[in-house]
Amino acid sequence: MTSKDCGSHGHSRRNLIRRIIWSIIFIIFIIFLTILLVWAILQPSKPRFLLQDATVYAFNVSGNPPNLLTSNFQITLSSRNPNDKIGIYYDRLDLYATYRSQQITFRTSIPPTYQGHKEVNIWSPFVYGTSVPVAPFNAMSLQSDRDNGVVTLIIRADGRVRWKVGTFITGKYHLYVKCQAFINFGNRAAGVIVGDNAVKYTFSDNSCSVNV
Secondary structure (H helix, E strand, O other): OOHHHHHHHHHHHHHHHHHHHHHHHHHHHHHHHHHHHHHHOOOOOOOOOEEEEEEEEEEEEEEOOOOOOEEEEEEEEEEEEHHHHHHHHEEEEOOOOEEOOEEOOEEEEEEEEEOOOOOOEEEEOOOEEEEEEOOOOOOOOHHHHHHHHHEEEEEEEEEEEEEEOOOOOOOEEEEEEEEEEEOOOOOOOOEEEEOOOOEEEEOOOOOOOOOO
16 A cells, blocks of 8 residues: 555545544534523423411520520421423422521421422421520620511522423522511411410411522
């Protein structure tokens, strides 16, 4: 074989490799374009959360100075999938309460679950904290709010979700949920007594903000 034949053979082989590489790139581009078009046509919506009620079993400030908070709530939180063609996997969902941006309870985990099209899930976990240190300025505000009768808490949910379109499942997205809870300690008649020193407060149309 002459050197000219060897050069021609090598050039043909390089052209073949280039064609294979460009074919693979083209196929990947078509796949991603198809996924993007399907996603745009379906127009997925975020899940909608609603804080329905909170049963307060304990809410006490102690210590000297008083900056240790012991609290125990049972909340009812519902989630609705507004999409009629997209399912939602809740791979992780942790609930906790905050007061003036400070976390005042431990995290409570919701078991992983799948939410089908237009489906509603309802969870009723306990959210609690025992002798949780509260920043001095927050402790003063908390005691003042308690004395005035109403304490505003934020119930938060942090988690990871995936979307399911047909057989296609996306990667994980971070989910942030924030719900306001107005606890009326000054008027027990605002709630329903459900046990020894336990009061259930029902919230009307208390929708939560959701970011994904």
